[in-house]
Amino acid sequence: MRAAELQLSVALDAATSLEAAAPPPPKIRVERLVKRFGTFAAVDGISVDIAPGEFFVIVGPSGCGKTTLLRILAGLEEPTSGTIAIAPNDAGRPTNSMVFQGDSIFPWMSVYDNAAYGLAMRRRSKAEIAERVRPLLETTGLWRFRDRYPHQLSGGMRQRVSICRAFANDPDILLMDEPFSALDEQNKMLLHQELLRIWEETKKTVVFITHSVDEAVTLSDRIMVMTAHPGRSKAILDNPFGRPRDVVALRGDPVYGAFVFRIWEYLREEVRAAKLQEQEEGEA
Numbered sequence: 001m002r003a004a005e006l007q008l009s010v011a012l013d014a015a016t017s018l019e020a021a022a023p024p025p026p027k028i029r030v031e032r033l034v035k036r037f038g039t040f041a042a043v044d045g046i047s048v049d050i051a052p053g054e055f056f057v058i059v060g061p062s063g064c065g066k067t068t069l070l071r072i073l074a075g076l077e078e079p080t081s082g083t084i085a086i087a088p089n090d091a092g093r094p095t096n097s098m099v100f101q102g103d104s105i106f107p108w109m110s111v112y113d114n115a116a117y118g119l120a121m122r123r124r125s126k127a128e129i130a131e132r133v134r135p136l137l138e139t140t141g142l143w144r145f146r147d148r149y150p151h152q153l154s155g156g157m158r159q160r161v162s163i164c165r166a167f168a169n170d171p172d173i174l175l176m177d178e179p180f181s182a183l184d185e186q187n188k189m190l191l192h193q194e195l196l197r198i199w200e201e202t203k204k205t206v207v208f209i210t211h212s213v214d215e216a217v218t219l220s221d222r223i224m225v226m227t228a229h230p231g232r233s234k235a236i237l238d239n240p241f242g243r244p245r246d247v248v249a250l251r252g253d254p255v256y257g258a259f260v261f262r263i264w265e266y267l268r269e270e271v272r273a274a275k276l277q278e279q280e281e282g283e284a
């Protein structure tokens with residue numbers, strides 16, 4: 001091969017490998033998003049790309065606009081300005097499912113029917129519903145409670161049902177608004193492990209909101225720290241932990257404490273600012 005040909009071939013190889021290394025187009029693109037309620041800016045100029053299959057966690061002090069951002073992603077609120085773009089999915093599947101704080105399952109339906117709700121609404125066959133719902137109820141230890149009603153379950157079990165319902169729905173994106181905040185530590189850890197197991201199998205794109213730095217580190221691929229009012233993106237951090245994760249072993253890793261500390265460095269002054277704002281509002 002002549003020198004010029006060799007150069008060209010090297011250049012082509014480099015271009016091919018660059019192409020191979022290019023990140024996939026984002027599943028969710030948020031650009032300069034602003035949401036005002038009257039003159040009050042709840043979200044103020046957030047831009048972020050979230051990759052397909054990413055577990056993206058948003059952490060921030062009380063009142064910083066986390067839920068507002070999630071509600072805009074869910075299509076429940078209109079932005080005042082800026083845009084969100086969600087890459088299209090296959091027809092016949094919902095774009096998103098939301099899991100709320102506390103449980104939001106129907107008290108008059110059994111565990112099984114609650115988990116099957118989204119699929120039944122989309123008129124899926126009984127066989128298809130069973131095929132999707134049973135493995136989820138089994139993974140979360142709910143299969144033997146499938147005929148029980150919500151009042152016969154603990155808070156942790158009810159929240160498991162909400163998660164099964166969201167995954168059974170087979171949405172492209174899961175939007176989770178502090179789903180475990182009402183649970184005790186032990187139940188929370190169990191659910192973290194179960195959520196990670198289901199997510200690793202399905203690789204849904206997840207946007208998850210929390211006040212808890214530990215929860216953010218346990219679950220995320222990346223973490224966005226938001227400022228106190230007005231809600232902006234202060235930092236976006238890559239989680240150093242790989243997958244799969246053992247949620248208990250993770251806490252014994254020396255990197256865990258260092259990463260938690262790093263996030264707190266960003267968060268500390270925002271939590272203080274939010275507290276001050278709360279006090280000032282109380283005095284006004």
Ligand SMILES: Nc1ncnc2c1ncn2[C@@H]1O[C@H](COP(=O)(O)OP(=O)(O)OP(=O)(O)O)[C@@H](O)[C@H]1O
Nearest residue numbers: 037040042060061062063064065066067068069211
């Ligand atoms: N519909 C609304 N009308 C007026 N103000 C609103 C409305 N919804 C939210 N807000 C205000 O916008 C700000 C952000 O609210 P949001 O619920 O998004 O915060 P958050 O970060 O989720 O809070 P928390 O962590 O306490 O749940 C708050 O000051 C809230 O009072």
